[in-house]
Amino acid sequence: MKRRSWSLVFRNAAEGIVYGFRTQRNVRVHSGVAVIMCSAGFIFGISRTDWMFVLTAIFLVLVTELMNTAVEAAVDLAHPHIHPLAKAAKDTAAGAVLLAAVFAVVIGCMVFFKPVLHWLGF
Numbered sequence: 717m718k719r720r721s722w723s724l725v726f727r728n729a730a731e732g733i734v735y736g737f738r739t740q741r742n743v744r745v746h747s748g749v750a751v752i753m754c755s756a757g758f759i760f761g762i763s764r765t766d767w768m769f770v771l772t773a774i775f776l777v778l779v780t781e782l783m784n785t786a787v788e789a790a791v792d793l794a795h796p797h798i799h800p801l802a803k804a805a806k807d808t809a810a811g812a813v814l815l816a817a818v819f820a821v822v823i824g825c826m827v828f829f830k831p832v833l834h835w836l837g838f
């Protein structure tokens with residue numbers, strides 16, 4: 717297979733991200749939550765360490781969402797009919813998203829609980 721140029725590699729990757737955003741409601745929802753988390757980070761002036769955890773959580777969720785989308789597309793292409801292995805592949809990919817989302821919720825609570833309480837006057 718012919719070696720692709722760097723610009724084509726990046727363009728294909730960007731098309732994959734756009735595909736996930738366009739076709740998957742969860743990717744759009746999680747992107748919205750990511751924007752809210754980042755805005756809250758700026759508003760509350762969280763520390764550099766907290767930013768590292770928040771950004772890790774955001775990227776982990778988005779990366780697993782895109783991998784989940786890729787698995788779904790590949791499974792549907794390879795085997796559009798009901799099969800236990802198709803179910804296993806899709807459920808496992810969905811499980812990865814769930815774990816990442818739980819991690820993000822825990823990080824969000826740990827980072828923003830105190831600043832939000834302070835902001836509410838407690």
Ligand SMILES: Nc1ncnc2c1ncn2[C@@H]1O[C@H](COP(=O)(O)OP(=O)(O)OP(=O)(O)O)[C@@H](O)[C@H]1O
Binds near residue numbers: 784795796797802803
């Ligand atoms: N070919 C299949 N064989 C057996 N079970 C399947 C198959 N396709 C889907 N499933 C089951 O249905 C569930 C939902 O699969 P589907 O492809 O509809 O994902 P989805 O609902 O579109 O996911 P998302 O909401 O993340 O886009 C899977 O997790 C799996 O349990």
